[in-house]
Amino acid sequence: MNSKRWKELRLKKLQANPLCERHLKEGKVVAATCVHHIVEVESGRTPSQCETLCYSWTNLMSLCRECHAEIHREAGSHTKDNHQAREQQRLDQWIARLRGG
Secondary structure, eight states, X not given: OOOHHHHHHHHXXXXXXXXXXXXXXXXXXXXXXXXXXXXXXXXXXXXXXXXXXXXXXXXXXXXXXXXXXXXXXXXXXXXHHHHHHHHHHHHHHHHHHHTTO
């Protein structure tokens, strides 16, 4: 996600919540550098649902890099196999749209 819309929303989120929300729950003060989607954007079933998940303020969380990486490690969402599966799913969806499906 590198669209202008995403960059603006990300900046607004970090300005509104400049501290890592995960560390804050533990009573620690750590600067946030990342904005995380609580519910994965790819979990939407339609392009519209994906867009809603992507840009919904309530689906965002300010995190430090450490916490962001830890969340993805725990979910297994940054493994090579999962990345390839998501890319294949996107390709399949694109092909289906081209075919009118």
